[in-house]
Amino acid sequence: MSDHPAVVLALPPDLAEDLLPAELRARLDRAADWDPAVNLQAGPAPAALARAEVLLTGWGCPVLDAEFLARAPRLRAVVHAAGSVKAHVTDAVYAAGIVVSSAAEANARPVAEYTVAALVFAAKRAFGAARALRTGHDGHQHSPGAATGLTGCVVGVVGASRIGRLVIAMLADYDVEVLVADPYADPAELGGATLVDLDTLCRRADVVTVHAPALPETRHLLDTRRLGLLRDGAILINTARGTLVDTAALTRECAAGRLDAVLDVTDPEPLPLDHPLLTLPNVLVTPHIAGVRGRELRLLGGYAVAEIERYAAGLPLRGAIRHADLARMA
Structure with a gap:
């Protein structure tokens, strides 16, 4: 873990601005080394992924299986700016000792x-x-x-x-x-x-x-x-x-x-x-609108950025999800 961990985005590109408005991007600038133009959901970025210590994920994130993790040898944390992580977090993530966090609380x-x-x-x-x-x-x-x-x-x-x-x-x-x-x-x-x-x-x-x-x-x-x-x-x-x-x-x-x-x-x-x-x-x-939408999306981004700040400071993650609890979670 470094003071300014390398963070790579894997967020829906059309939601990135709402998830990470200017004030949250400024906080991420101070806490991490990241490039807002690099987003795995917009296209492959093998060099960035190879040095990534934290993956900031969202809906539609690639499945983090053993093949994916082989391309991210330095990955130590997955911070999900959404709710359930079941669609992308696999047993291989926990086997590699990677900590997982979700913004489900937000x-x-x-x-x-x-x-x-x-x-x-x-x-x-x-x-x-x-x-x-x-x-x-x-x-x-x-x-x-x-x-x-x-x-x-x-x-x-x-x-x-x-x-x-x-x-x-x-x-x-x-x-x-x-x-x-x-x-x-x-x-x-x-x-x-x-x-x-x-x-x-x-x-x-x-x-x-x-x-x-x-x-x-x-x-x-x-x-x-x-x-x-x-x-x-x-x-x-x-x-x-x-x-x-x-x-x-x-x-x-x-x-x-x-x-x-x-x-x-x-x-x-x-x-x-x-x-x-x-x-x-x-x-x-109603069409599945109870969760965060529109202006509320920044709640997810804010939670995720705060998790990255905690990670950079060596603090426990508030939204950490244990492997043992995953099976009975949403």
Whole structure:
């Protein structure tokens, strides 16, 4: 490790300016030896890669397998200016003693904020009311005993992930009861939420929000049986991964009017244009926009630059990902 490690970019070229605006580039200038014109996603740079000590990666990064690493003999750290590293980090990276860091923590807050906003709007049945308004129906009138509004709801959080824990913390400002289902959760980290099994959560929750990783064992975690446990009028929010929910089963429940849904992710993604979930009045589907976008991209770049600053100073990386934890992460 050097005071000014050689850093090479492997970022989407069309996002590089948003990920690394001028102030972040200035910080990187002070912490590292790098050339903003050299980007492995724009073209091969064998000489730069051969001397690289840190690889600053993003979406679409090349797979870092043994063949790649043979061309980067000095590589000691991979700093990912995005969330999941599963698409490019291989066992060979850890076998070579290379430290891996992810900016998933920076991506978590926008997703959690989006989720809480969806909770508020969905609990007010705002999406269906807006569609009704366009057809001439006035949804403003008070309906005695209507089960609307987040106040007094039981909110079920599936997965005490980084995002799930942020959602739990944000819900402390609301008059709700929070249930959490996660086999790996530490009750001490749940901020007063109640840890329950998933079936109990489905039976009791008015709103269910999904924040589990997409793993073979979590595919269709919310299947026909568990969706059937949800009470009539319950709301499902998914900002995690589409495969966690059985799309066909959810479509049946929503088409019957028994459940409402807000889906930022789907399976498949995107849905076919003629899919019923895109037109049902009690469903809102958005195109995977909960995570960082636009001005928020600098949050990822800022996190990654701070990691490189820590690396150059010989400090532990805040977003370090252990090999042992990779298998059960998103």
